[in-house]
Amino acid sequence: MQRLRRCVWLPTLFLPLAAQAENATYQAEPLVVTGSRYQASGWRLPFSVNRVDAEQATLGKPGVNLSEALGSVPGLVVQNRQNYAQDLQISSRGFGARSAFGIRGIKLLVDGVPLSNPDGQGQAATFDLDTLERIEVLRGPFASVYGSNSGGVIQLFSRDGEGAPKVSLDTSQAAYGSSRTRVAAEGGNDKAGFIVNRSHFETNGYRDHSGAILDKTFAKLTLYPDDVSKLSLSFSELDQNDTQDPQGLTWAQVQSDRRAAAPSALQFDTRKTVDHRQFALNYERSFTAGTWQSTLYSGTRRVIQYQSIPVAAQIPASQSGGVIDFERSFHGIGNRWIQSFDLVSSLLTLTTGLDYDHSRDDRQGYENFVGDTLGVKGNLRRDERNEVTSLSPYVQAAWQLGKLDLQAGLRHSQVAFDVDDRFLSNGDDSGSVTYRELTPTLGASYALLPDLNLYASWGKGLETPTLNELSYSGPDNSFGFDLKPATSEQIEVGLKARLADATSLQLALFQIDTDDELVVESASGGRSRFQNAAQTRRRGAELALESQLSDTLRSSLAYTQIDATYSKDFTSNGRLIDSGNRLPGIPARTLYGELAWQPLDGFSTAIEGLYRSELYLEDSNTAKAAPSYALFNWQARFEQKVGAMTFNQVLRIDNLLDREYIGSVIVGDGNGRYYEPGPERAWYVGAGVQYQFD
Template sequence: MNHLTRLTLLLPGLLALCDTAGAEDAPLILDPSVVTGSRSASPTFDLPYSVDAIDRDQISDGQLGINASEALARVPGLVVQNRQNYAQDLQISSRGFGARSAFGVRGIKLFADGIPASTPDGQGQAATFNLDTAERIEVLRGPAATLYGSNAGGVIQMFSREGEGAPRIGAETLVGSDGLNKNHLTAEGATHGAGFVLDASRMDTDGYRDHSSARRDQTFAKLNLHPDDDSKLALIYSSLEQNGTQDPLGQTWAAYKADPRSVSANALTYNTRKSIDHQQVGMNYERYVGDATLQVNAYTGRRSVIQYLSIPKGTPANERGGGVVQFDRQFYGAGARWMQPIDSAPGELMIIGGLDFDQSQDSRHGYQNYSGNTLGVKGQLRRDEVDTARSLDPYLQANWALDRWTLQAGVRHSSMEMDVDDQFLSNGNASGRKIYRKTTPSMSVMYAFTPDLHGYVSAGKGFETPTQAELAYAPGNAEGFNFGLKPSDSTQYEVGLKAQVGSTRVNAAVFQITTEDELVVNQSLGGRTSYQNAGRTLRRGFELGLQSQLAEQWSTHLAYTRLQATYDSAFMGGGNPVDKGNYLPGVPQTTLFAELNWKPRDWVSSAIEGLYRSKVYVEDTNQQHAAPGYSVFNWRARLEQKVEHWTFHQTLRLDNVLDRQYVGSVIVGDGNGRYYEAAPGRSWYAGAGAEYQF
């Protein structure tokens, strides 16, 4: 390990000794186009809100292609925490939205190729993103995100590549610390007017912490067709399979300090684990009708999950709901959008009208996690219900560019229905139905002071409904769903500047978000977590993004966020007083990402990444030990060679170069005090691949 460390640290210096004469200038793309927000391709510099695009090189160059956290750390306003736990997925928050999620992603709308990766109630899974096929990722923050409906505190869209050029096939392998091994096969290109992308990968890891091994299989297929000169069609299939993924649970502060790799004894006693089988198909169709455009998408899929929890035998939660959660989900939806230019209006005016429908239905069961004296197995049935979430959202939007002014305004009427059909009558009929409705307007105005300096103001209303998991338990030991929960309402304001100075792009924004009826943890004991509505919250922040081509061979990227997220009124949470001015748990006040990239020739690149996060509170009273702030540095390099029809590449990566020990993520409000999840120390990765072009 010491030899590898010295080699990787010295390699940039050794490469610097190479003759750089003839090195090609590869300037950064400082003004990429995105569709998120405006719904039609527009340069980010001309859009009156905070939106960023992460391109293919930033997603793949020297990265592992395993977790979205690899790419999203470079976006201001986002906090992406890798739990080092494949049973629970990443934790992602945008300006504080989504920070309380105990598993998966909530409060942020996720899309893959325009198809929702979030259920109608707002729960999403970033693990379904296939980074090996990603062309770009778009991230929208602020008031404009509310035009995507309920639970849209931010929007993250991943777009896969389209098959283009001569057909080619490739293979890649990656190995690294903690038993990591990933093998990847791909084929893509175009033939007879049809483009195709085929991709399959398997990732295995022993995990950094004890009892955290995982195997993840992903497949992806995409077919692009042009039925005629005025239309195009994309057919997409994807799957994710994880069998027996171990769950190490969180750690108490004492356990983390004693041994960062440790796990709770209950995790071993009950063999906590999770299996996932997720498959979906989708279709995107676009047709030009005169000067207008019709866009239609539709999708369907299934997701099966069984999870073994550590709820102790004999506790009320195990007897009533069970310590084994199993559900089979059927989901489907469709959307249609009409985009009409108005030629009679001055300037450039586009009117967009659309309708989105989504439904997710779970056949959900709960079992005791023991049978007799055998623990960690499926026992007696203790829960049987069908949970249905559906949404139907019409929306209208206008994009208008007039001289130096750009106006974007829209309104969306969101309706989310949660229906519970309890079929376990011996436990009392817990059936019920709840409908949440809200009309959310948004308006953004930009003025071009000069061609290279734009300023904007944006405002909007939003709301966040409880998810099925947050409704699942009433406070205390009461039976049934917590249908008394109300949605959280937000009002958002943003003021920003966008500037281009030579080969440097700067984005800066200040924002304020006020919420009413914030959803917070009420009680988390014995495997049952219930939620309540708190009072008001206030979030004020500043974001700065900078990209620059410093010289022919050097470029840099910086993302800085300062966020003051506090409760703006006092309340009682789980029987404990929470004072006005307390900080929202899970939200660091300061986040800084910086990258320095060196590319002396077109076949080699190397970069240093740095990440700083300030301390994070773990529960609402702010009395428990906060996860300390930390700084980590990573190094990566990629080399490429071309020989006739062959292209070879090699990747070297060293994470946490200085071998710092730190808490990588927290579980907000955990009733057992297991708030902390340790991040790995120094870790190495090496990969190689080959591609053949026909």
Template structure:
């Protein structure tokens, strides 16, 4: 028998506790039904998640839901298995989101995971996404699709996270809220929603600011949202959407070295202060969706457009920027983007079953007017200096697709296929001295099929299996530089994946639901960091990688006003083939082997809810060689309390939240393969943090 070392045992205890909690909860179930949520992601038509042959979860959000700041999706997706959403505590770089290991290499923003809001992509054609554009104040639910069927959403769809905002319904209401707490955190907002004369509306505006959990990590963010819903007749529906985000001069504390983190988790490296690393973002977009029924058929059309401006000051050493071919230390671009999509959904009887057939096409385009500047003038750092880059980057994608579901007795047979054509174009306008013309273009094409079957063993048990193939192009940022200070890396290939999943969805008794899935993902040409030259990172293709995992999720009503939910993910993610100096068998960096979540909620009085949450993450490797200090495993406990009272047309709500109750010191996320001379891999999580807030709304009758 293998002896478990004393050092290993403490790390196993939180896992064991959470597993026992997740498995024991169903045993205390009562007779109240736990219903499967209705979802759209994956099938593109409303279907119970219980009746779909793949892993998809819906996180319900509402105006008076889980007490939280409602600033980041990391606050609400913790219970979804297979998903790791890490708040970097750095609003200049957005969240780090990975789904079954896809997306873990992102040093900023979201890659490898498709983001969609109200049917409109929040991911560019190259796969770069921005979760910060999600407005949680107006969200009704977030759906998370994992596994083979995510691949039918095309490029960078290692998983799909889709937000749906509320529709304006009922009597008009006016709402105001304020939340504040640790680290100088303050958020206040004003909203209105309802329906008048057949027109539904949801309006919201908010301001958020924080000094940051770390030194030099302050941020301010203003968001606005508007949704208008009109029904021209009984068979059609028109939705108009507009949103904005303004985030000026956001401090970027960068990562920490291991030595600095051990000394002071709230510290900032001197280089960040020297170059005043920071980022400003302005994002504005609008869109419309139209749906019309024609008997048993439905037409859906969507269109959107917008503009995004970003200025970012980096910590690239001034000595490196003097060399020829270096693009400077300031990124400055204006992006115009737009797209259109259409789909036709038809239902027909076919033989002994019922066929639902969806055909559609998506077209998306983004054009960047991009400049690069030195981040110094003489001996003054952190300012916009000499122009070193000037180009137009164009990204387009054209994706036709078809999906079919044939319901035949106790079986549902599903098939989907999508053909993606993604094109990058570079028009280089900075041809000075020895800096040559880096203009050019590259086109990536890939057909991504998926198939699945669901077997209704009984009314309380469904078994399913699915397979699929996906691909992931480099982002424009990843392809922007070649080794030795070269220009655009047109030789970088997209990665290709093959996925398989089997699972079950079951009701245990009448008030407990259990989901379980095992999966395997084989990937070729994984895009990884090749090295760095003068502060610029360039990428290459690795060999094969392998991801194998188990996901469990349980949800139950325990009676006596108690309820519980829990999730557990076990993931083995390794390089299955040696490449460069990286031997076979090394773990993929940024991917925890074990993630777990458990929650026990209690409603002692009408309108009062309290809960305890537990979170566990195993250690995380920081680079491909696995020779850096791994981010240690951690377990956290959080507490929350919410209350609501009604008096006539007034509704009052209060919330209180205490995160990291025992003030654990931990690393919340890592910057994978960071290439500084002394790598700054580590992004610390915050210590004990207390937040509280109030909300008041008035209904006009």
């Protein structure tokens, strides 16, 4: 690894000058690449970026989904739906809060490869936390340097295989019929490294009709051809068959039986099957002048989803049925060149690159009934070829002038949608639309004191409609080619400080103004139509505090406050939505805290707490808001080493005080089924063994 640190990125040019400008203790700061594109201390960057290492993200946790790892990051709201058919709901400073399924409006990357489609819709379920090295989370204006639909950036990095070969086996049991088994092998030297991981998870689910089985595979081969280059090849796979979808509940149904599935979910046996496979290649090479980085990826995704759209609602010819069936192929490439210029008293680093992403869907829709039998594939109602292409050249500059750091970026985002309608009995919805926008960013950071940095940043962003939002937003449920992208302007000011040798603090204040925000125009028959009808403003503050209180005690605190409102009247579902109404799905206050204690080698314990204020559910703010709640979780981990073998055991209790709460919400649901209840007190036990060869 020492050879790699010398040859990849730009430390050979960066560190000598950086040492002149900052106190030596700054070198111990965790390094990040998200936002700057090159390895840099998050301390000096003029924007909000947090790094979560694997130990904090995974130890003592089930390792099932990303919600376990991101609680300590301010500005993020991660809602576990307890519904594996719809994935997590993640928002960053409000971006993505409206997503009815999966993740939208946030750029999700794994080892530089997007898990978000070019239209901005993505899924987090494909990543395996077992192979995690670290997570980097970027919020604010500089998220737009990652292109359209980047209200925030969550970038995950898998570790490289290192050291003597080792094999491991873990198993766990948990409440609600949940179990998980994992087997892995990894190792490496200065020539090559490997890691292979396979996991199987199944659960009956907290709620009725919420069972799931997930099989994940991840394999990675890392090669070091010479002293100045690195090549990584990876493969990931997710098999998720017949995952049950309990759907949301009305408030009356929550009060009657919070663990129930929606009656329509049982009536139509709502479920989803996903088969996802992806290959990726990452190459980095250092030259005398700079560093070349290249990423290539390709994959396929098959989805079959049975929905609960009523039979009567499928009578109109424009209706596309209640079964979604598509096969997607996708690929992309990202290339960048990073070069530094030593200007005697300053250091200028330029990055220029080009990202290309493409997806092609062979998409059908079918009736979800045959005669009187519901929840089966019936007559064909939709047959399309959908293509989405994104092409984005960009340039970034970072200039270090002693205590002052300046950052600037400019990106041209172009996202093209093309629809070839082959089901012509209800008219031809074929067509195309292309969105283009220049998104500049500017930032400055100043070391006012050796332990205090002040910064400010500004930027513009672009959020295109997703393919799903375009699909039914035209006349008579046709393709909504007239929808415009939402454009935003963001301002952020903040400080980064060390209050003591082992305590760090980050404080950020931000404002986001958005034009042409996408909102629901109407929702009926299981379909939502979208429109550009709103201007919004989000103002808020984020605080992150981490401290090593002693050799054995560590604490972390994350607080977010956000005032997210409509700043212009508009009409939705035939109702006037007043300026000043709150944006749904965005809590005004979120607080997370963790206290971890490791009194001796082989034993650690931690308690974490989460508070979330009430959530509005739709634009008029008249529906019953999801109440605020506070939860506490506790875990303990034990480890023993016997020769070449290492044993571990984990005990965990979630929702320690057995509170009833709404874990997530479905924003703007046309049937009033907004609520997805979270589980009561739940236990988890796990054990594992690892053998390391000589």
